[in-house]
Amino acid sequence: MGLVQWLKGQFLCQLIICYGFLVSGLLVNLLQICTLPLWPINKQLARRINCKLGYSLTSQSVALLEWWSGTEVTFYTDPADYQFYGKENAIIVLNHNFEIDFLCGWAFCDRFGVLGASKCLAKKELSYLPVIGWMWYFLEMVFIKRKWEEDKRSFVQSLQNLRDYPENFWFLLHCEGTRFTEEKHQISMEVAEKKGLPKLKHHLLPRTKGFWVAVQNLRGTVAAVYCCTLNFRNNETPTLLGVINGKKYHPDLYIRRIPLESVPEDEAECSSWLHKLYQEKDQFQEDYSHTGYFPGPIVTPLRGPWALINWIGWTCLLLYPLYLLLVQLVLSGSILTILATVAFCSAGPGTGPRRQVGTRGGPCPTAPPKRPGLPPAPGHRGRYRRTGGGTVLIIYHLVERRDQAFPPRAPGKVT
Ligand SMILES: CC/C=C\C/C=C\C/C=C\C/C=C\C/C=C\C/C=C\CCC(=O)SCCNC(=O)CCNC(=O)[C@H](O)C(C)(C)COP(=O)(O)OP(=O)(O)OC[C@H]1O[C@@H](n2cnc3c(N)ncnc32)[C@H](O)[C@@H]1OP(=O)(O)O
Numbered sequence: 001m002g003l004v005q006w007l008k009g010q011f012l013c014q015l016i017i018c019y020g021f022l023v024s025g026l027l028v029n030l031l032q033i034c035t036l037p038l039w040p041i042n043k044q045l046a047r048r049i050n051c052k053l054g055y056s057l058t059s060q061s062v063a064l065l066e067w068w069s070g071t072e073v074t075f076y077t078d079p080a081d082y083q084f085y086g087k088e089n090a091i092i093v094l095n096h097n098f099e100i101d102f103l104c105g106w107a108f109c110d111r112f113g114v115l116g117a118s119k120c121l122a123k124k125e126l127s128y129l130p131v132i133g134w135m136w137y138f139l140e141m142v143f144i145k146r147k148w149e150e151d152k153r154s155f156v157q158s159l160q161n162l163r164d165y166p167e168n169f170w171f172l173l174h175c176e177g178t179r180f181t182e183e184k185h186q187i188s189m190e191v192a193e194k195k196g197l198p199k200l201k202h203h204l205l206p207r208t209k210g211f212w213v214a215v216q217n218l219r220g221t222v223a224a225v226y227c228c229t230l231n232f233r234n235n236e237t238p239t240l241l242g243v244i245n246g247k248k249y250h251p252d253l254y255i256r257r258i259p260l261e262s263v264p265e266d267e268a269e270c271s272s273w274l275h276k277l278y279q280e281k282d283q284f285q286e287d288y289s290h291t292g293y294f295p296g297p298i299v300t301p302l303r304g305p306w307a308l309i310n311w312i313g314w315t316c317l318l319l320y321p322l323y324l325l326l327v328q329l330v331l332s333g334s335i336l337t338i339l340a341t342v343a344f345c346s347a348g349p350g351t352g353p354r355r356q357v358g359t360r361g362g363p364c365p366t367a368p369p370k371r372p373g374l375p376p377a378p379g380h381r382g383r384y385r386r387t388g389g390g391t392v393l394i395i396y397h398l399v400e401r402r403d404q405a406f407p408p409r410a411p412g413k414v415t
């Protein structure tokens with residue numbers, strides 16, 4: 001494992017990444033709040049500013065996926081459709097099987113310049129997510145409680161609001177309405193049986209009302225439905241934590257562009273149309289499980305530098321205060337100890353005395369067995385994970401150094 005891959009596994013690096021995302025997100029939220037007075041004066045300008053602010057935050061997770069974890073989405077699509085991507089509004093119908101399907105969706109949006117403006121039909125709970133949920137409020141995301149009687153009015157109103165949106169946007173719909181699990185699949189197939197519908201092997205039965213309402217309210221605004229089918233090579237089970245740990249995944253995404261005119265206006269016909277679309281998607285997944293690829297040629301839209309530049313910019317800006325702190329430490333003279341500690345710790349666990357955090361001098365109760373100059377015995381967990389040990393110890397010594405500036409008081413004695 002190279003140095004870069006080792007660094008990606010370090011808790012300190014992951015802490016810095018999440019710190020950057022969180023603090024930049026809060027700053028973006030603050031700036032979005034500042035656009036509120038602009039809305040009654042110039043709504044379109046306020047929307048454009050919020051799209052840029054939204055891009056500045058969302059693209060950090062695209063940078064994490066594409067540059068940090070090195071995950072590259074492979075796109076399968078008809079080259080004749082390629083010319084439309086990014087140049088029109090579209091409804092995206094995407095299967096909801098993977099933990100990071102939204103990240104692959106964002107990467108797809110970023111390739112065609114619609115990441116900042118894109119929206120989705122999301123469960124109301126996501127609007128409470130710190131930073132991301134608050135940001136989506138200003139991007140006019142469509143939230144629903146998944147209870148039609150309570151949702152229908154606000155759902156229709158939210159869609160109508162998008163009819164004069166100044167930027168090209170994609171509207172993501174996971175028609176299944178929830179993430180795929182075997183248990184949900186079994187219940188869903190019982191409903192399919194009752195309805196006399198073909199059973200699906202790789203999907204839950206789609207909920208059709210939301211799709212029909214979206215199509216009806218966005219007709220004239222949206223030009224097409226993009227039927228997107230996502231899968232991962234070699235049966236990978238991708239996770240967000242894996243991406244943060246720098247693990248590379250291999251997503252394949254098959255996109256079919258369907259002009260909106262071909263979607264029926266009648267609700268019952270539209271419902272049948274969507275069920276047929278999901279039966280086709282299910283067949284694509286079945287073929288993929290045997291062949292390892294989707295139909296249609298592979299296209300490779302250019303991966304622009306802006307997600308990476310934006311991420312580096314935020315990281316430099318937000319790490320600068322920490323850099324100043326480090327400079328202070330150097331001036332205070334204690335950095336040498338820390339550097340010595342870093343050198344000492346990054347030699348790996350088990351190569352020197354450990355002191356139990358919180359008390360002085362005692363052996364660390366879970367210190368790996370003494371094997372001077374050797375890494376701890378295989379499988380020894382110890383207090384510090386093999387990969388994160390050096391990092392954790394650096395933080396421990398940083399804390400300890402601070403303590404030594406204020407030596408602990410002996411019990412009962414006041415200094
Ligand atoms: C690769 C992608 C490319 C690009 C990506 C593009 C954009 C992405 C970029 C930016 C977007 C920004 C952010 C995205 C990032 C993160 C967000 C990601 C995910 C969040 C998404 C979610 O939160 S999913 C949950 C919310 N969405 C939905 O719920 C949509 C699906 N639901 C509906 O549409 C529903 O219709 C409804 C909720 C609107 C209303 O539901 P309701 O049930 O009241 O009505 P329905 O008629 O639909 O259903 C009733 C019928 O259903 C039958 N039934 C009952 N039980 C089941 C069952 N278990 N399974 C299936 N069907 C069932 C029942 O019989 C009823 O049938 P009737 O015939 O009797 O009506």
Ligand SMILES: CCCCCCCCCCCCCCCCCC(=O)OC[C@@H](O)COP(=O)(O)O
Pocket residue numbers: 017018021060061063064096099102123126132174177178179180244311
């Ligand atoms: C460089 C910066 C990186 C910092 C850390 C990375 C953060 C990445 C961004 C996190 C944003 C989280 C967006 C939430 C998307 C969740 C999508 C989802 O899967 O929702 C579930 C619903 O669909 C259905 O819910 P269920 O009914 O299945 O329950």
